[in-house]
Amino acid sequence: MSCTEVWWSEMEHIRMPKVENVRLVDRSSSRRTQVGTLYLTATHTIFVGKGSEDRSELWVLHSLVCDVLKHKASQNGYPLIIHCKNFQVIQFIIPQESDWHNVYISLSRLSRPEKYEELYCFSFNPNVDKAEREHSWDFLDLKAEYSRMGLPNKLWHVTAINREYRVCDTYPADLFVPKSVTLPVIIGSSKFRSRGRFPTLSYYCKENHATICRSSQPLSGFSARCLEDEQMLQAIMKSNPGSRFMYVVDTRPKLNAMANRAAGKGYENEDNYCNIKFQFIGIENIHVMRNSQQKLIEVSALRSPSMGEFLMGLENSDWLRHIKSIMEAGIFISKAVAEEGVSVLVHCSDGWDRTAQVCSVASVLLDPYYRTLKGLMVLIEKDWVSFGHKFSHRCGHLDGEAKEVSPVIDQFLECVWQLMEQFPCYFEYNEKFLISIHNHVYSCHYGNFICNSQKERKDLCIKEKTHSIWPHLWENKLDFMNPLFKPDQSQNQGLLRPRTAPYCFKYWRRLYNRFDRELHPRQSELDCLMTVKEETQQLEEALALYEQKLAVLDKERAKTLYMQKGVLESKQALWSSPLDTSLANTPQDYIGGFIGGAPNVFTLQQGERESAELCLFGDKPKSSDADNSDQESGVADFSSHSSGEESLPSEDSVKDPDSDETGPNRA
């Protein structure tokens, strides 16, 4: 089926391509609304405001929609709530019941694609030619990454055993194993591991030859053994000549691991394996994590909660406790490798969720390279994409088993963010980079995070049919740079030793309240410093040029310089006002809507109705007319792509209609 056919078939799901007089409700104050037209296309829901001054637009990718809900109808109309996977919540009020129902049915279907071909990445068609697209997939090269680590070397080499994905269909084709292991050992070991995911190398520390290896759980049951598997571990241990033992880290809670024994799976018996030290690290499973994040999202979306409600909700979600346990696992492994020089084998059950988290957190702690833009991309490509993290299942790209969905990669990105909070100078990227990656893991805009394994991607010809996200992020790297990054120091820094006291873990407001603009600092230190740095660079160039001029004293060239002067002058005061004035100058809802004429700024909170005296100036109508909105209170704010802070170039949710990133729906 060609893309066009898919597109047409999707068009069939659209019962209602256009609805007029829809109201978009501002989340920060339900009385602030904007009237406009709602369009449903094959790929996006688009709202175009009827504002007199600027026609603000809201674009929401269907693939980012998590669920669509109908709320109870009121006299104002029929509310439709859209929850997105990037934590945006959108509320429309539709005037007619029939339209309401049709939009609901259409969106419910469009946001739950049944086939890969329906995903946006297959129709997304930026203006680049075939060669360029193919080239985008060569941007990251894992072979180069292994050679950066110092591999292959005299102890480790690539095995060709999985070239056809016959030994393990969820592993990549190229895998590093100790040179000393023979093919029968690998095959034997793979048969003794869940899904055939035999122990293989994830990270190699060139300084002391210690490695992080990963696998799935052994099929040990209560007493089963496998000679080849034991030989495999022995070989890994011996490939680190400096150490006399290795750690085997089972990232599951002990109880879960023991329960697995009854199903013929389980964990390594220290008696059977020579020189291993076995360790449980209790990270909970995907179901616990999914429920935890659901609770966290509910807390983050509370409307004007009390401090108590918020903190209790945060505690009850258990989210930060889980982040802490993942971080602690990463710390354990990074210390074993860097400080003890001991190799570590990490596994959980299948070795594609907790194992991926823990290996990649440990790598960020160990190696400054992963704290650079390119390095983080490589790390995600290696530990997550190539090693078969089940993106399609975990992110719910297709309509399917809800129980398979889990925010496993969210937790990894959050661990990196928590580290950035503790080590503000050691990361080349800023949090916008993490948020952007998060967005695209879910957006299905690019092909990178489609499918559940390398093999599936190959079968689906992802590289031939879609584009890669990484060059796109790289092109926009100026937006993702941390101005405080000090590269020299970071190189010497080596191992990061984060603190793990509970208060070191914070609520990630920028991610979970990403679209609640009024909750973020009104002036951004980051933006301010980035502007200064940018200006500094221009000054450096100008300085060099001026010095050159002065030295030569060339009259003609001095004249051209004179023209450039104006440009510089205009930039002088640029960094001084990163203030988002429209917001900064807008008071929030500090009490109910009691003050006469500003209905749009205030909403009456419960508990504020304690006294009739609250209703000031009874002669004034306590207006509840939601239409009576003024510009200043931020209705126009929906078009937030005009503000520097929000307009990540890689964003699709708030999209400039003139952007080149348009799909066939624009046709």
Next chain:
Amino acid sequence: MEFAELIKTPRVDGVVLHRPFMPTVEGTLCLTGHHLILSSRQDNTEELWLLHANIDSIEKRFVGSLGTIIVKCKDLRVIQLDIPGMEECLNIASSIEALSTLDSVSLMYPFFYRPLFEVIEDGWQLFVPEEAFKDLESMVLFYPWNETTLFGLPKEDEEDNIALWSAESAFTVDEAVMMRAAQPLTGTNGRRCKEDEKLINATLCAGKRGYIIDTRTIAVAQQAKTRGGGFEQEANYPQWRRIHKAIERSNVLQDSLIKLVEACNDQSHSMDRWLSKLEASNWQSKVKEILTTACLAAQCIDREGASVLVHGTEGTDSTLQVTSLAQIILDPACRTIRGFEVLIEREWLQAGHPFQQRCAQSAYSNGKPRSEAPVFLLFLDCVWQILRQFPCSFQFNENLLIMFFEHAYASQFGTFLGNCVAERVKLQLSQKTVSLWSWVNRPQELERFLNPLYEPNNLVIWPSVAPQSLLLWEGVFLRWNRSTKCLDEACQEMVHIIEYNKELQNKVNSLRRQLAQLETEDSPLQTP
């Protein structure tokens, strides 16, 4: 000198000092009348000088003959001293206890402190109200009048009446005024006071309106009537509308601070415990309440053009939090160092916040609290929250706020001694002690408090008061529980980035001038 009597053992050798995130120091412990000093007598190690007044409480422990004293300070630091010899340890402990709980104000360190720096600008002379209003001072004990007050008051009022009923002080923005007062003494039978009504009503021109923000809930305000207090009946103040907000009374705050600090020092490493203790301490809720009320007051003035009168019970605690924060929101001048000092001087010191009572004990006090309450600390926390949300709009940084916190609780300067202006005059602080402002305003000191990102911003700044936006003030509450190495690096880098930028700008400008000059010399006929 009576200090000598209190010091049973002035000196002990071989004492080991443990501080979190710092190497242990072994040395000699000395007790003086006002300080606990530990010195290793080596050139390169830092000496510990601790004001007795900074000590909140101590604990003793013994293992064999080795005694340990845990010293808990009002600035929330906890240090441990290992003292060989049981007797020495007991003596030191009892001496510290006696010296840190001296009752007499005149024995406090500020009366003995002689500055090692030259006082260029005497802080005591800096913010003195105009000479012309001196007479008023004797009459209105807690409310010295300054020019803004009178500016905001209508002329036809007789000043005597003001003091009798409730006292007001005002801050003006354009035509709207912000005033503060204590509660009116209406009592249960609804007593009225013509003068008070006249004064308050006369503040508003015809057609103007005003809001009375009572920082107490309606229930609490009703209760106050039984003790002779109460609130304004709207019928008697026709242009005014009353709003009740729930800011906790000061006595509840102390408990909240104790719980918060206890949570921060919890060693259990359990996430659930931390979050539930943080929640139970209620501190962050109080930050939210106060900021919300301050924003409301500011909003009435800025958005409604209405005047505001703020009061609670006495008008010396929650009232001041609200009025001073509202001014920071509204008035860019209050966001400069000098302006912030003026604000503290006018809205806290001269307004009669009882610093000495409120800051007598901090989070580690064991005894039953009398009138201690971290009202001022809570205000500073709120300022910090706004600073975090508007990192480019303040001339000062977090360090200035932390410094004020420290000096409010224990200081070599006399500024925060006493409970009101009258007491301070009686203590002759301006003659006998050095002002904090004399020290802070020296260029060498100021540097530490400057915010490199500052760019004057003349707008009203509206902070977010959502729980997601309010943070724990780590700089105070986790100050001693964390290593600041990485954060310091970040600060330095920030300063470096901005200084380098300015340096380049200067260079480019001067080169450009040079070039332009050469150009005009070379081609005098060319039009610029």
